[in-house]
Amino acid sequence: MREQFEKDIGSLDAVFGFLRRFADQERLDARASYVLDLAVEEFFTNIVKYGRGTGNDVLLEAVRSGQTVTVRLEERTPEPFDVTRPTQTQFDIPFAERKPGGLGIHIAREMLDGLTYDYVDGTSRITLTKHLET
Amino acid sequence: MFSITVNDKGIIVLTGRFDASQVDAAREVFAKLESSAVVDFKDLDYISSAGLGVLLATQQRLKKGGKAMKLVHMNRMVRDVFKIARFDLIFEIE
Numbered sequence: 001m002r003e004q005f006e007k008d009i010g011s012l013d014a015v016f017g018f019l020r021r022f023a024d025q026e027r028l029d030a031r032a033s034y035v036l037d038l039a040v041e042e043f044f045t046n047i048v049k050y051g052r053g054t055g056n057d058v059l060l061e062a063v064r065s066g067q068t069v070t071v072r073l074e075e076r077t078p079e080p081f082d083v084t085r086p087t088q089t090q091f092d093i094p095f096a097e098r099k100p101g102g103l104g105i106h107i108a109r110e111m112l113d114g115l116t117y118d119y120v121d122g123t124s125r126i127t128l129t130k131h132l133e134t
Numbered sequence: 135m136f137s138i139t140v141n142d143k144g145i146i147v148l149t150g151r152f153d154a155s156q157v158d159a160a161r162e163v164f165a166k167l168e169s170s171a172v173v174d175f176k177d178l179d180y181i182s183s184a185g186l187g188v189l190l191a192t193q194q195r196l197k198k199g200g201k202a203m204k205l206v207h208m209n210r211m212v213r214d215v216f217k218i219a220r221f222d223l224i225f226e227i228e
Contacts, residue, residue, distance in 0.1 A: 010155065012155045013155065030211070038180075038182050038215070041153055041154060042183060045184070098224075104182060104183030104184075106218070107182075107219055
């Protein structure tokens with residue numbers, strides 16, 4: 001399944017709708033579906049907030065191959081811009097000073113089985129992988 | 135669909151999906167909180183880091199005054215998200 005979404009937080013409902021249709025089609029279990037929703041939300045919102053894309057759209061593609069699900073987020077960018085890079089998650093600083101920055105990427109990374117970034121022909125591509133339980 | 139209400143016992147009840155598009159609505163309710171409170175997660179199906187950020191900011195503000203939120207009835211997936219974020223060290227979770 002592939003679909004394009006406007007780079008806007010208001011697109012999140014439509015993004016979740018896309019993922020729900022994919023989960024129904026592929027009969028994903030509740031845990032896999034939750035992980036994909038969370039990971040896609042975290043990266044989509046990062047692209048909306050910090051992305052350096054030249055276009056106004058993000059392309060989502062979801063594929064199942066055997067017991068592995070792959071979701072790709074793509075946007076046109078003038079140069080590589082890797083929003084998957086680990087950031088300081090602030091676990092070691094006092095509670096009162098802790099901020100949520102970087103938390104979403106950390107949670108997504110922990111729940112996924114694979115996370116890669118590549119840049120090809122002017123397109124930044126984030127690939128999320130989740131293995132399904134048998 | 136997400137809703138946040140305060141029931142007649144003063145318990146904050148979260149329902150549905152607490153994602154990045156719901157932050158403003160949630161922040162409005164939590165901003166009014168001035169005393170210790172219980173937050174019921176029984177009907178909350180989903181939370182992302184956006185929701186965690188609202189809860190963290192509220193807990194930090196309350197703790198300055200010696201108050202705190204207690205979180206109850208989380209489902210397994212939501213609890214896993216809290217554990218990965220190490221928010222189980224910040225909140226009392228029952």
